[in-house]
Amino acid sequence: MICLHKASKIAVFALSSFLIVGMGVCKISYAAGENTETQTVQPVTDCYESREDYTTVTRIENAVPEYGFPSIKCSKTTGAVLWYGDPLEGTIPMGEMPEIKDETHGNFENAVVKPREPHLTYFNMGPNGCKTCHDGKIVPYPKDKKPRLLSMHQDIVENSLELQHGRGAVWCLDCHSATNRNKLMNRRGGEISFNQPQRICGECHGEKYIDWRAGIHGKRVGAWASHGGTRRWWVCTECHNPHTVQKNRFNPVKPEPAPPLPRGMKNASHERNDTE
Structure with a gap:
């Protein structure tokens, strides 16, 4: 009986060891296969932030060495940025903002933006940007703001006499400075x-401007709190093309695929508020 009892213990121990080793081998094999599959999927490396062909960004691996994060993750569905390793990279302070009677009181000291002025070196014309041609000599300063047919910049506005902004009430020189094309110009x-x-x-879209200042219109990334944490703000022209705004106020973006349903849930009828 004693021998039989010892033999039983040995058999149980051997069987347990076999199962544990087998599970370990399966786990290692599965993990190896998973890594191999992951490595074969190449990430999208070039995408855009707000409008396609307007704010192009390139993925940089291990941009946040502390966590091993890349600079961005691009969507395979839309080609747009899904998330940022460092959402504040390449930003500058928003700058002085006028104080009006709203909850911000003109306090934007923690607001940052992606600068657009470096992009004024149109066709790599050099540090003078638009003023390389619009210097009053090569291209004379216009005598007035009356709309006219332009022989250049058809890539921006195909027909300058049909500028799609303000239903024909707004033209180029209502927003662009006539004597300093590297700057915009307000109503004054x-x-x-x-x-x-x-x-x-x-100045024209006051209601949307108030909503934007309050944070309920447009996009922000960074800290949650309005005060005490740095946030990047998307400015108007990053999402809206001012030259074709009447034709297409906001470029539609293909939605990402729906997430998988939780285990045990047969359908998503609860989201349609029905009982199917």
Whole structure:
């Protein structure tokens, strides 16, 4: 009986060891297969932030060494940025904002934006940007703001006499400075940086401008709190093309695939508020 009892213990121990080793081998094999499959899927490396062909960004691996994160993750569905390793990379302070009677009180000290002025080196014309041609000599300063047919910039506006903004009430020189093309111009003739187009847009689109300042219109990334944490703000022209805004107010974006249903849930009828 004693021998039989010992033999039983040995058999149980051997069987347990076999099962544990087998599970370990399966787990290692599965993990190896999973890694192999993951490595064969190449991430999208070039995508855009807001409007396609307007804010192109390139994925950089291990941009956040502390966590091993890339700079961005691009969507395979839309080609747009899904998330950022460092959402504040490449940003600058928004700059001075006018104080109006709203909850912000003109306090945007923690707001940052992606600068647009560096993009004024159109066709790599050099540090003078638009003023390389629009210097009053190569291209004379216009005598007035009357719409006219332009022989250049058809890539921006195909027909300058059919500018799709304000239903024909707004033309180029209502927003662009006539004598300094590297700047925008407000209604009083003051120069505004291309980094702050919201100060121009808000003069006509006051309701949306108030909503944007309050954080209920547009996009933000970074800290949650309005005060005490740095946030990146998307300015108007990053989402809306001012030259074709009447034709297409906001470029539609194909939605991402729906997430898988939780285990045990047969359908998503609860989201349609029905009982099917």
